[in-house]
Amino acid sequence: DTAVSQTPKYLVTQMGNDKSIKCEQNLGHDTMYWYKQDSKKFLKIMFSYNNKELIINETVPNRFSPKSPDKAHLNLHINSLELGDSAVYFCASSQSGVRTLTDTQYFGPGTRLTVL
């Protein structure tokens, strides 16, 4: 069983479109994350949610919005896609309670987004 899953694995779309990436974890973890890894392989955190509370919100364009319908899901919505949004997006989860973030993060397989 996959612990952290993401769909789709690949996403190719035109500039200006709106798209969503889904993430689900079956580990019973309290905290979920979204990361962006650019072409230079630099992994940067975008958001972190704990029990539906946004606890990390790095400076990302407001075109990006996380949506957490429940503890096991954290979806990423992107509006008005731009060329610079092309990257690999990783979802992750950890057991950590609020504001500790001490635990191992388990990453999903990534979604490779290409904006044309």
Add this chain to the structure above:
Amino acid sequence: RKEVEQDPGPFNVPEGATVAFNCTYSNSASQSFFWYRQDCRKEPKLLMSVYSSGNEDGRFTAQLNRASQYISLLIRDSKLSDSATYLCVVILYSSASKIIFGSGTRLSIRP
């Protein structure tokens, strides 16, 4: 100065060699440290946490030097399967938690 810095490499070493690389961090308030491993086109996976007293897991040894603000990873008797990118991770706790990944050090083990 970047908050977390790593030598990008690549480190190209023969099988069986010992290799070490460091990761420096700029914020002395940093409180948790980890090494992750990322294979090409795969997700990062935890290799080991880094404890103040240093810790060892098989062929891997991680150390933390708070005075000089760096963590290190030592790999002994390297295997071909150790070829990967190694990412250091620093977590800060203040008014808002912050997770910072280094840009990674690429390691290539040759036969």
